[in-house]
Amino acid sequence: MTTTQFERLPDLTAAEPSAGTLVMKFGGTSVGDPQKIKDVARRLVAARGEGNRVVAVLSAMGDSTDDLVRLAHEVSPKPKPRELDMLISVGERISCALAAMAIHDLGAEAISLTGSQAGIVTDTVHGRAKIVDVRARRIHEALDQDRIVLVAGFQGVSTDLDITTLGRGGSDTTAVALAAALGAEVCEIYTDVEGVFTADPRLVPEARKLHAVSYEEMLELAASGAKVLALRSVEYARNHGVPIHVRSTFAEVEGTWVVREDDMLEQAIISGIASDTGEAKATILAVPDRPGVAARIFRPLADAGIHIDMIVQNVSAEGHTDISFTLPKADLPLAEPILERLAAEVEAGGFSCDEEIAKVTLVGAGMRSHPGVAAGVFESLAEAGINIEIISTSPIRISCVVRAAEMERAVQVLHEHFRLDEDVLLQGDAAAGA
Ligand code: ADP
Ligand code: ASP
Ligand code: MG
Numbered sequence: 227m228t229t230t231q232f233e234r235l236p237d238l239t240a241a242e243p244s245a246g247t248l249v250m251k252f253g254g255t256s257v258g259d260p261q262k263i264k265d266v267a268r269r270l271v272a273a274r275g276e277g278n279r280v281v282a283v284l285s286a287m288g289d290s291t292d293d294l295v296r297l298a299h300e301v302s303p304k305p306k307p308r309e310l311d312m313l314i315s316v317g318e319r320i321s322c323a324l325a326a327m328a329i330h331d332l333g334a335e336a337i338s339l340t341g342s343q344a345g346i347v348t349d350t351v352h353g354r355a356k357i358v359d360v361r362a363r364r365i366h367e368a369l370d371q372d373r374i375v376l377v378a379g380f381q382g383v384s385t386d387l388d389i390t391t392l393g394r395g396g397s398d399t400t401a402v403a404l405a406a407a408l409g410a411e412v413c414e415i416y417t418d419v420e421g422v423f424t425a426d427p428r429l430v431p432e433a434r435k436l437h438a439v440s441y442e443e444m445l446e447l448a449a450s451g452a453k454v455l456a457l458r459s460v461e462y463a464r465n466h467g468v469p470i471h472v473r474s475t476f477a478e479v480e481g482t483w484v485v486r487e488d489d490m491l492e493q494a495i496i497s498g499i500a501s502d503t504g505e506a507k508a509t510i511l512a513v514p515d516r517p518g519v520a521a522r523i524f525r526p527l528a529d530a531g532i533h534i535d536m537i538v539q540n541v542s543a544e545g546h547t548d549i550s551f552t553l554p555k556a557d558l559p560l561a562e563p564i565l566e567r568l569a570a571e572v573e574a575g576g577f578s579c580d581e582e583i584a585k586v587t588l589v590g591a592g593m594r595s596h597p598g599v600a601a602g603v604f605e606s607l608a609e610a611g612i613n614i615e616i617i618s619t620s621p622i623r624i625s626c627v628v629r630a631a632e633m634e635r636a637v638q639v640l641h642e643h644f645r646l647d648e649d650v651l652l653q654g655d656a657a658a659g660a
Contacts (some may be wrong), residue, residue, distance in 0.1 A: 232445055232461055247369070247410040248278040251285075251379065251401035255418040256475035257321045258288040266416075266475070267328035270374050274334060279369040281408060283379045283401040284325060286317025291380075291394075307352030311381075311391045315341070318378035318397065325376050336374040339364065341389075344375075346382035346400060348390045355390035356458070357382060357399065360407035377404060398459035406466035413468050415455065416475040421482030422447070422454055424646035425499045429637050432647040436497060437480075440487035443497045443589050444470075446623045450587035451502025460484065487591060495592030496599070496644045501637050502585045503630055505535060506558055507615070508565060509550040512575030515541055519572050523549065526564055532557045536585075536618040536627065546575075550616060552627065555581055583615065584633035587625040588640055599644075600624050606643035612636050 250273065257263050266284070274280045285291075294314045298305040305313075322338035329336035345361030368375045379397025384390045392399050398415060405413035422444065423433040439447070441464035448457040454472060463470050463484060473481025487493070513519055520539070527534060537551040553561055558579060565577045593599045603624050607614055612635065616627040628636050641647070 232449070232457075246277060246279050247281065247408045248273055248412070248414065249281045249283065249401050249405040249408065249410045250414045250416060251283040251397055252475060253397065253415075253417045254285045254288050254291070256416050257284055257286075257325070260324070262475075263287075263321065263324050264328045267325050267332060270325070270336075271329060271332045271334045274374055281365060281369070281375045281377060281404055281410070282322075282325065283377050283397055283404065284318060284321040285379050285397040287321055290317040290320070308388055311352045311389050315378070315381040315389050315391055318380050322376040322378045326374075329374055329376075334374060335372055336376060337368050338376040338378070339368075340378050341381035341400065342383035344377040344404070346377075346403065348382035348384050348392070350384040350386050350388070350390070352388075352390055354393040355382060355384060357392070357403045357462075358385065360403055362404070362407050365404070365408065393456065393458065395453055395456035396458070398456040399462060402459040402462040402466075402468055402470065405468045406462060410468070413463065413470050415459075415470055415472045417454065417472065418475065419454065420474040420477060420479055421472050422452070422484070423498065424496075425637055425641050426452065426454075426501070429501070429634055430499075430641050432641065434647050434649070436482045436494070437492075438483040438485055438490045439497050440490060440493075440591055441484060442487060442622060443591055444484045446587070446589040446620065447498055447500045450500035450585065450589065450623070450625060451504065452498065452500035455484070493591055494649070495596050496588060496590035496646060498589055499637050499640050499646070500587045500589065501633050502587070503583075503633065504555055505552040505583065505585055506555045507550055507552050507580045507583045507627060508561065508577060509548055509580070510565065510569055510572075510574050510577045511548055512546040513549055514573055515545045515547050519547070520549065522572055523568050526568060527553075527561060530560055530564055532561050532564075536616045536625065538616050552583070552585065552616065582630045583627050584630040584636075585625050585627050586633060586636045586640065587623055588644070589623050591622050593624070594621050602643060603640060606639050607636060610635060610639045612639070 252266050270282050298310055326336040326338040347359040348355035348357050365375050379400040381391050402413050421435045422439055423435050425433040427433045444460045448455050448460050470484040535552040539549045541547050569577045612628050612632045614626045618625045
């Protein structure tokens with residue numbers, strides 16, 4: 227087993243906790259139409275009325291970011307990343323300006339800010355920029371003037387003064403980075419579900435809302451496809467000790483707390499299941515079994531910026547090796563010519579790419595102390611006749627690659643096998659399925 231290494235992030239200067247600063251982030255569905263924007267405005271004014279210094283981070287309305295990406299590709303087959311960022315950062319500005327108008331109509335003061343105006347400084351990597359600093363002077367000034375501050379999520383300004391975006395789902399990251407920089411006691415993420423569930427409630431209707439989940443578990447879930455929180459937002463939250471409260475925009479109920487494991491009152495054996503159809507499987511066939519071949523294959527892929535996830539190598543009796551690995555589907559156009567060249571260079575029998583795969587991942591801190599969870603995963607998938615093509619693990623995660631067409635059933639089978647619809651605690655008797 228290997229421990230998952232999540233990317234190291236630059237240290238932001240975290241502020242001293244300042245009582246009363248509340249960061250509230252609203253996702254695309256939550257601001258999906260004019261009425262919803264007015265509802266969010268009302269909620270922000272109410273939070274202000276309770277004495278909080280309110281900073282709201284808004285996403286673009288509904289699917290408008292997807293629409294902008296589509297628009298770019300209608301104009302240009304390969305849009306320049308800088309210009310794409312200029313375009314797709316616009317959606318968040320629209321939401322913030324409209325919300326500020328709605329807040330004014332309710333008789334309160336508000337100001338909308340772009341990421342750049344809010345002091346979100348990033349590196350220069352367009353499309354998945356990393357926040358390197360938060361210069362929150364302007365936010366503090368506006369809060370001191372009793373205003374509600376609306377910050378456009380998902381974007382910043384690079385150290386080269388260009389507009390950047392933080393990667394899909396990146397408004398979560400804006401919110402957590404602001405919460406850290408402003409010393410907010412909690413970062414509230416308002417979304418279209420009531421919290422973090424044991425599986426995507428759209429795939430598993432019986433999925434159960436978790437009261438709490440540790441940063442480590444949430445990192446594994448987010449990295450494995452549970453898009454309820456963007457991976458980097460959880461990394462920031464863990465690095466800066468920011469508690470996240472994921473909750474519903476549409477219902478006034480307690481959601482899920484993402485906190486340090488030590489701060490959790492109770493710990494389930496398995497926290498949840500995530501699934502991901504964003505990866506493809508590449509196989510280099512009949513590679514001669516010689517030292518250094520893997521290095522020759524993976525170095526050029528790494529240099530091209532391709533993120534390799536799972537890797538398996540099988541040595542056949544004839545002394546030939548097949549090497550399979552997974553990579554983002556979006557990187558295939560970049561990877562295929564490299565693989566073709568490499569297969570020839572190492573005198574392999576060729577290569578193939580398969581986009582019809584999915585990764586299904588079971589996450590739970592209780593795996594550390596409960597042996598047999600992996601066996602339970604393999605047995606239950608076998609009973610359901612679902613073939614596992616690649617397996618990878620960390621101390622708190624088991625991931626299996628299966629056919630994409632079987633993903634939904636695999637998630638449901640595992641959810642049922644581990645009885646995730648019930649509250650099975652670590653202290654309890656039920657090492658379910660173990
Ligand atoms: P927002 O636009 O508010 O950022 P997202 O669409 O990014 O919302 O994330 C919320 C969605 O995440 C939910 O609608 C749900 O379908 C999906 N999701 C996936 N896995 C989970 C999970 N384990 N718990 C809750 N939601 C999940
Ligand atoms: N609007 C952006 C996206 O759709 C960012 C976000 O919603 O968090 O990815
Ligand atoms: Mg999101």
